Amino acid sequence: GEYENQVRPLHIIGEHSSGFAAEYVVVPAKNCVKIPPGISYQDAAAAGLVYVTAWHSLITRGGLQAGEDVLIVGAGGGVNSASIQIARLAGAGKIYVVGSNAEKCRTAEELGADVTINREETDNWSKDLFKLTNKRGVDVVVDNVGKATLPLSMRAVRPGGRILIVGGTTGYDATINLAQLFYYHIAIIGSTMGTHHDYETVMNLVFQNRLNAVVGKVFPLTEARQAHETLENFDTFGKVVLDLS
Structure with a gap:
């Protein structure tokens, strides 16, 4: 009938929604995808949001082209770990x-990074990046750290390059030099999450094992507080997953 459960034939479904830390949620059927055999609940849960966000930023909005050099600021976050793999899949030149x-630098290299810069070993990573690129800078910077790093990202991108932003873990009230922005023709492109087409595209790539979910830690639902503390302390690489089983 009119209110028939449309997702029943899928058997196993996945979605992201507000109020995720619950055993039952209600979502539109069109937002659900079937999880194929061989893909775990944890991997499917870890992939959805971050890969959609990273794909929409890098590909849909950022227009990353094969051969372009990419800098990803911050190795351990879910979106950034997804961005490393998407940049590699898209045929990026060098991934910094x-x-x-x-x-975290070693893990980033395992995911596909060509060059890593350890913040513990440098006072100014933008200067290091500038030297590594023979004073050219990179074509695209992915900076989801925000306030603490955006001024450095402005110095790391080449003239005419793009800075992509989907968040700001250190704060949103960043200060930049506007003269630097227009003098060097730098584009700052913001986005959040993605389209339904982005969602279908990236989940198909995950299901084909062309993109791999990065699961840092798994907690039972009863330990949701510890899971949030892990996120707040940046004590993981990749996604933190709550297991409802």
Whole structure:
């Protein structure tokens, strides 16, 4: 009838919605996708939002082209770890990643980063990046750290390059030099989440194992508080997943 459960034939479904830390949620059927055999609940949950966000920023809005060099500021976050893989899949030239420690830099390299810069070993990573690119800068910067890093990202991008922003973990009230912005023709492109087409595209790539979910830690639902503390302390690489089983 008119109110028949349209998702029943899918058996296993996945979605992201407000109030996610619950055993039951109600979502539009059109936003659900079937999880194929061989893909775990944890991987499917970890992939959805961050890959959509990263794809929409890098590909749909940012227009990343094959051969372009990319800098990703921050190695461990879900969107940034997804961005490394998407940039590699899109045929990026060199992928540079700024990480907060040696362990996160190593993991970023395993995901596809060509060059990593450990913040523990430098006073100014934008200067290091500038030297690594022979004083050219990169074509695209992914900076979701925000206030603490945007001025450095402005110096790391080449003239005519793009800075892509989907968040600001250190704050949203960043200060930049507007003269630098217009003099060097720098484009700052913001976005959030993505379209239904982005969602279908990236989940198909995940289901084909062309993109791989990065699961940092898994907690049972009863330990949701500890999961949030892990996120707040940046004590993981990739996504934190709540297991409802």
